[in-house]
Amino acid sequence: MPPVEKSGKSGTTFSPEEVKVVFVLGGPGAGKGTQCANLVRDYGFRHLSAGDLLRAEQDREGSEYGEMIKKYIREGDIVPMEVTVKLLENAMKEDIKDKHGKGSFLIDGFPRKMDQAEHFEDTVVPSRFILFFDCPEEELEKRLLNRGKTSGRSDDNVESIKKRFKTFVETSMPVVKYFEDEGKVENVSAVASPEEVYQHVKERMEKRGIPVKPRA
Ligand code: C5P
Ligand code: MG
Numbered sequence: 671m672p673p674v675e676k677s678g679k680s681g682t683t684f685s686p687e688e689v690k691v692v693f694v695l696g697g698p699g700a701g702k703g704t705q706c707a708n709l710v711r712d713y714g715f716r717h718l719s720a721g722d723l724l725r726a727e728q729d730r731e732g733s734e735y736g737e738m739i740k741k742y743i744r745e746g747d748i749v750p751m752e753v754t755v756k757l758l759e760n761a762m763k764e765d766i767k768d769k770h771g772k773g774s775f776l777i778d779g780f781p782r783k784m785d786q787a788e789h790f791e792d793t794v795v796p797s798r799f800i801l802f803f804d805c806p807e808e809e810l811e812k813r814l815l816n817r818g819k820t821s822g823r824s825d826d827n828v829e830s831i832k833k834r835f836k837t838f839v840e841t842s843m844p845v846v847k848y849f850e851d852e853g854k855v856e857n858v859s860a861v862a863s864p865e866e867v868y869q870h871v872k873e874r875m876e877k878r879g880i881p882v883k884p885r886a
Contacts, residue, residue, distance in 0.1 A: 681793075682794055682795050683762075683763070686795055688771050688772045688773075689774070689775070690775065690798055691774075692776050692801055693781060693797050693800045693801070694777065694778040694800075694803075695779070695801070695842065697803075697805055697835065697838050698810060698838065699805070700803035700804075700805045700860045701805075702719075702778045702803055703719065703778060706719075706778050708868050709776055712872075712883060713882060714774065715775060716765050716774065717778060718758060720754050720782070721743075721778075723754070724749055725743070727757055739753070744825060746825060746834035748837060754786060755786060755790050755793070776801075777797075781845050782838075782841065783842065783845065786845075787848070797854070798880075800846070800854050801858065802856065803858055804857055804858065807835055809861060814831050856877070856878065858870045
């Protein structure tokens with residue numbers, strides 16, 4: 671991966687005036703991807719999924735990180751943060767290079783560990799707020815096992831799911847708590863139908879001053 675030069679005001683790659691970032695968190699299977707697709711359509715965000723970027727890097731021929739990523743994902747552990755932050759930063763740079771450096775991004779499934787959060791906000795750009803999809807474990811497990819029938823993912827099986835839940839509770843929830851204390855979390859219940867959940871998501875966007883994309 672190429673080095674990234676710093677251009678933001680406080681030593682970050684991007685300035686928060688030009689690059690809007692909303693972190694999207696929630697247990698595995700909470701519906702983050704589904705709701706992000708709605709937000710891309712209506713608000714003009716770009717969607718970057720940390721898990722998808724890691725899976726692409728894992729499968730990329732010649733990647734020096736492929737084997738390591740594979741192992742972490744199968745075990746439901748958090749990949750060392752330098753790799754994930756760099757993949758996100760590169761994807762953001764690629765996306766805004768033809769857009770006068772401006773962009774807005776939903777970063778899905780990130781940050782899942784405190785060091786990822788700090789490293790990203792210190793070196794890439796501070797986030798605007800965090801959209802957190804709240805869902806009980808029984809419901810998440812049901813959804814993941816169902817998805818596992820067709821997803822082809824190495825980690826949508828009972829054993830990996832248990833480990834992912836444990837990582838989520840022990841490692842990722844403290845990140846949500848940290849941002850909550852900063853007043854940066856919008857908590858949305860993810861138990862209802864996707865349509866109902868999206869109604870609540872739209873209310874939170876309005877509350878945070880994110881405008882709907884003008885219709886073409
Ligand atoms: O978000 P998703 O469920 O697709 O993530 C799959 C796996 O990718 C996680 O269980 C974890 O191993 C890895 N991951 C990570 N750091 C992130 C997001 C995902 O290590 N921020
Ligand atoms: Mg996902």
